[in-house]
Amino acid sequence: MTAEEARLAIQELTGRINYHNDLYYQKNKTEISDYEFDQLLEKLINLEKQFPEFIQPDSPTQRVGGTITKEFISVQHRYPMLSLGNTYSEEDLIEFDRRIAKGLDGEKYEYFCELKFDGVSMSLIYEKGVLVRGVTRGDGVRGDDVTTNVKTIRNVPLVIKAKDIPEIFEVRGEVFLPKEVFTKLNKEREDVGEERYANARNTAAGTVKMQDSGEVARRKLDCYVYSLLGDPDVHTHESGIKKLESWKFNVSPTYKKCGSIQDVIDYLKEWEFKRLELPLETDGVVIKINSIEQQEQLGFTAKSPRWAIAYKYKAQSMSTRLNGITYQVGRTGAVTPVAVLEPIFLAGTTVKRASLHNANEIARLDLRIGDYVFVEKGGEIIPKVTGIDLSKRDDSCEVIKYIDKCPECGSKLYRIEGEAAYYCPNVTGCPPQIKGRIEHFIQRKAMDIESLGERTIDQLYSLGLAKTPADLYDLKKEDVLRLEGFKDKSAKNLLDGIAASKERPFESVLFAIGIRYVGKTVAEKLARYFKNIDILAKASYEELMNAPEVGEKIAKSVFDFFQKPENQFEIQRLKQAGLNFQSDEKEPEKESDVLGNKSFVISGTFEKYDRDQLKDIILKNGGRVLSAVSGKLDYLLAGDNMGPSKREKAEKLGVTIITENDFEKLLNS
Ligand SMILES: NC(=O)c1ccc[n+]([C@@H]2O[C@H](COP(=O)([O-])OP(=O)(O)OC[C@H]3O[C@@H](n4cnc5c(N)ncnc54)[C@H](O)[C@@H]3O)[C@@H](O)[C@H]2O)c1
Numbered sequence: 001m002t003a004e005e006a007r008l009a010i011q012e013l014t015g016r017i018n019y020h021n022d023l024y025y026q027k028n029k030t031e032i033s034d035y036e037f038d039q040l041l042e043k044l045i046n047l048e049k050q051f052p053e054f055i056q057p058d059s060p061t062q063r064v065g066g067t068i069t070k071e072f073i074s075v076q077h078r079y080p081m082l083s084l085g086n087t088y089s090e091e092d093l094i095e096f097d098r099r100i101a102k103g104l105d106g107e108k109y110e111y112f113c114e115l116k117f118d119g120v121s122m123s124l125i126y127e128k129g130v131l132v133r134g135v136t137r138g139d140g141v142r143g144d145d146v147t148t149n150v151k152t153i154r155n156v157p158l159v160i161k162a163k164d165i166p167e168i169f170e171v172r173g174e175v176f177l178p179k180e181v182f183t184k185l186n187k188e189r190e191d192v193g194e195e196r197y198a199n200a201r202n203t204a205a206g207t208v209k210m211q212d213s214g215e216v217a218r219r220k221l222d223c224y225v226y227s228l229l230g231d232p233d234v235h236t237h238e239s240g241i242k243k244l245e246s247w248k249f250n251v252s253p254t255y256k257k258c259g260s261i262q263d264v265i266d267y268l269k270e271w272e273f274k275r276l277e278l279p280l281e282t283d284g285v286v287i288k289i290n291s292i293e294q295q296e297q298l299g300f301t302a303k304s305p306r307w308a309i310a311y312k313y314k315a316q317s318m319s320t321r322l323n324g325i326t327y328q329v330g331r332t333g334a335v336t337p338v339a340v341l342e343p344i345f346l347a348g349t350t351v352k353r354a355s356l357h358n359a360n361e362i363a364r365l366d367l368r369i370g371d372y373v374f375v376e377k378g379g380e381i382i383p384k385v386t387g388i389d390l391s392k393r394d395d396s397c398e399v400i401k402y403i404d405k406c407p408e409c410g411s412k413l414y415r416i417e418g419e420a421a422y423y424c425p426n427v428t429g430c431p432p433q434i435k436g437r438i439e440h441f442i443q444r445k446a447m448d449i450e451s452l453g454e455r456t457i458d459q460l461y462s463l464g465l466a467k468t469p470a471d472l473y474d475l476k477k478e479d480v481l482r483l484e485g486f487k488d489k490s491a492k493n494l495l496d497g498i499a500a501s502k503e504r505p506f507e508s509v510l511f512a513i514g515i516r517y518v519g520k521t522v523a524e525k526l527a528r529y530f531k532n533i534d535i536l537a538k539a540s541y542e543e544l545m546n547a548p549e550v551g552e553k554i555a556k557s558v559f560d561f562f563q564k565p566e567n568q569f570e571i572q573r574l575k576q577a578g579l580n581f582q583s584d585e586k587e588p589e590k591e592s593d594v595l596g597n598k599s600f601v602i603s604g605t606f607e608k609y610d611r612d613q614l615k616d617i618i619l620k621n622g623g624r625v626l627s628a629v630s631g632k633l634d635y636l637l638a639g640d641n642m643g644p645s646k647r648e649k650a651e652k653l654g655v656t657i658i659t660e661n662d663f664e665k666l667l668n669s
C-alpha cells in the first residue's frame with residue numbers, strides 16, 4: 001500500500017466508523033453487526049500503526065465512542081470511563097497475556113473473568129452510603145446525570161448500610177433490559193400496533209435517557225455491577241467484588257478468578273453456550289488483572305486499560321436453506337413475513353423459522369427462495385435472518401414476490417405512509433384480526449377473563465358464537481356446552497369469568513377495546529383525564545392533544561376510532577352488557593382555588609415532596625398538571641436534576657420557572 005492509499009483509507013475508515021458510532025451512541029441504532037464494526041476498527045488501528053502521520057484528529061481509536069446530550073446535566077467523572085480493547089481470537093488473547101507478562105516484569109499475576117453484559121455502562125456515586133448520582137459514560141470524561149432514572153432500577157440500592165463503607169465511593173455497572181422484559185415489551189408494542197424495538201441493548205440505552213422517569217420505572221431495567229472504585233482497602237478486583245456482594249449490590253455470580261491464560265480460555269469455553277441461558281444478553285467475557293497495584297503498573301491507553309481485554313464471542317450464526325416464506329396476520333391487520341428454513345441445530349435448539357420483520361427487510365437483503373441464509377440468535381426467542389451466503393446462490397433461486405393479498409381472507413393489502421408493514425384492510429371480516437381482538441380484550445391487563453383461552457376463542461369463532469368482544473357477554477350456557485371439552489361445571493366457570501369482568505375499571509376497558517397505539521399506560525392517562533367514554537368519544541383532535549402523554553399519533557388514532565360506526569356500535573353493546581365506561585377515581589377533594597386553574601409541569605426531584613404529592617396538592621388547590629412544556633404553560637416547577645433542555649425551552653417560551661419554595665409561597669398567597 002502506498003502512503004497516499006493509506007492516507008485515503010485512514011480517512012475513509014475514520015469517517016465510516018464515526019458514522020456508525022454516532023448511530024450507535026446517539027441514535028441507539030445499528031446498521032452493521034458488532035463484529036463488522038470491530039473489524040473496521042481493527043483495520044484502522046493497524047493502518048494507523050503503520051502510518052501514524054495520517055491519524056485524523058477525530059480518530060475513533062483515540063477516544064471513547066459516546067457523547068453527552070443536552071437533555072441532561074453533564075457531570076465530570078472522577079475516574080474516566082473507558083472502553084475496552086477487544087478480540088475475537090484465542091491467539092490475540094495469548095498475545096495479550098504475553099504483553100501483560102512483559103509489562104509486569106516477570107511478577108506473578110492472576111486474572112479475573114466476568115461476562116460482558118450487553119447494556120449501557122453506569123457510574124453510581126455513593127456519599128455516606130447514599131446513592132447521590134447515576135451518570136452515563138458519555139464521552140468518557142463527562143457523562144449525563146440520569147440519577148432520577150437510575151433510582152427507578154430496583155436492583156440499584158439507594159442506601160448502603162454497612163460499617164466498612166468509605167465516605168465516598170463509586171460503583172460501575174451495566175444497566176440492561178432482561179431478555180424476558182424485552183420480549184414482553186415488544187409483544188405489548190406489537191399488540192397496540194407500535195413497531196417492535198430492534199434489540200435490547202439499544203432499547204436499554206434509549207430508556208436510560210428518557211425524560212419521564214415514570215415511564216423508565218415501568219420499563220423494568222435491571223443492573224449488574226462489576227467494579228468498586230475509591231475504596232483504599234481494596235487491593236484486588238476480587239475483594240472489591242466480594243465487598244459489593246456483602247453490601248447487597250447485584251453482582252452476577254458468573255465470575256471466576258483464573259490463575260493462567262489457559263484457565264481463562266477454559267472459562268471462555270465453559271460460557272460460550274451457557275451464557276445463552278442467562279436472563280440477559282452477553283456478548284463476551286471481560287478479562288481483568290486481579291491485583292489493583294498491577295493494574296496501576298500496566299496503566300491505560302487513550303481509550304482503554306492495558307490491564308483488561310474483552311473477548312467477544314462471534315454471534316451464533318449458521319447458514320441454512322430458505323425453503324419459503326409464510327405470512328402472519330396480527331390483530332391490527334399488520335402482515336409479518338416469516339422465513340421457513342431447512343431445520344438446523346443452532347446454539348442448543350432446532351431452528352425452523354426466523355423472523356424477517358417486513359417487506360423492506362426482504363428487499364434490503366435481496367432475499368430469494370432457495371438462498372442459503374445466515375441465521376442468528378439474538379436477545380429474542382425467535383432467531384433472525386442476518387444475511388445471505390451469496391457464494392451458494394444459483395439460478396434456481398426464486399425472486400420473492402411479496403404477497404399483495406391477505407393470506408387469510410384474500411383482501412388486497414395496503415401500506416400506511418411512513419410505515420414498513422403491509423396491512424389487511426378487512427378489519428371486521430379477517431379471522432386472525434377478529435380472534436386477535438378478542439384475545440387482546442380478554443388478556444390479564446385488559447378484561448382479565450382467565451376462563452377464556454386461545455383455543456376456546458378459536459372454537460367460539462368457528463361456531464359463529466363470537467365475532468366481537470361484545471358477543472362474549474351474550475353467550476348462554478347451551479352455547480358454551482357446544483364447545484369441545486366443556487361440561488356443566490366448566491361452562492359455568494367460563495360464564496362466571498366473563499360476568500366478573502364487568503367489574504373491571506374503566507381504564508382496563510379502554511385498553512381492552514383495542515384502539516391502536518393505546519397501550520395500558522395511555523389508557524390509564526386517558527381514563528383519568530376524560531373521566532368517561534362519552535367525553536372521550538366526542539373529544540376533538542385538539543382536545544385529545546391537550547391530554548397528558550398524547551401526541552399526534554395517538555390523538556389521530558383515538559379520534560379516528562370513535563368516528564367509525566362499527567366501533568360506536570360495539571361500545572354501545574358493551575355498555576348495555578354493563579361494562580365500566582366511567583372512571584370511578586374520585587376527584588381529589590378541593591381544598592382551595594388559590595392556584596386559579598393555572599397549569600404546571602413538574603420536573604426533577606424535590607426535597608420536601610415527591611412528584612405525586614406535588615401533583616395532588618396542585619389538583620386539590622385548583623391547578624392543572626401538564627406533562628410537556630409549551631407556550632401556554634403557566635409554571636415550570638423545577639426540582640433538582642431537571643434536564644437543561646426543558647429549562648431552555650421554558651426560558652425560550654417565557655414560561656415562569658419556580659422552585660419548591662416559590663410554589664409554597666404561591667399556595668399561601
Ligand atoms: N454495530 C455498530 O454499529 C457499533 C457501533 C459502535 C460500537 N459498537 C459496539 O460497541 C462496542 C464498543 O463499545 P465500547 O467502546 O462501549 O466498549 P465495549 O462495550 O466493548 O466495552 C466497554 C464496556 O463494556 C461494558 N461491560 C460489560 N460488562 C463488563 C464487565 N464485566 N466489566 C467491565 N465492563 C463491562 C461496560 O459498559 C464498558 O463501558 C463494541 O462491542 C462494538 O462492536 C457497534
Ligand SMILES: [Zn+2]
Pocket residue numbers: 329406407408409410411424425426430431
Ligand atoms: Zn385479511
